Amino acid sequence: MREWLVFFTEHAITLIDALALIIILFATLEAFVSAMRIAFKAPDEHERRHVWLRYARWLVAALTFQLAADIIETSITTDWAAIGRIGAIALIRTFLNFFLDRDYADVRERQHAQAPRSEK
Secondary structure: HHHHHHHHHHHHHHHHHHHHHHHHHHHHHHHHHHHHHHHHOOOHHHHHHHHHHHHHHHHHHHHHHHHHHHHHHOOOOOOOOHHHHHHHHHHHHHHHHHHHHHHHHHHHHHHHHHHHHHOO
């Protein structure tokens, strides 16, 4: 029974890590294309920030998938290195989420402050 659990767990980890890789590749390509598109226009801070916030959101999603894979991995291993990796990924994801939320709040405040001026 344990052999089957290990077999399915290893394949689930591989699948989830592959999904995270696809998300990162897609996000990086999307951010690169968007950055190149705005690089040849007049610089617009709002649009540039939107590209990087969107990229950060995708990276957080990918890190969430990687964290899920690592959590599953701990069910079949007693290796402290795997547990340390989970802690590192969780810490990175927490910091990314914190700064992403802070940037979103900053963008919302700027948009709210600019809205009355554009209506006048």
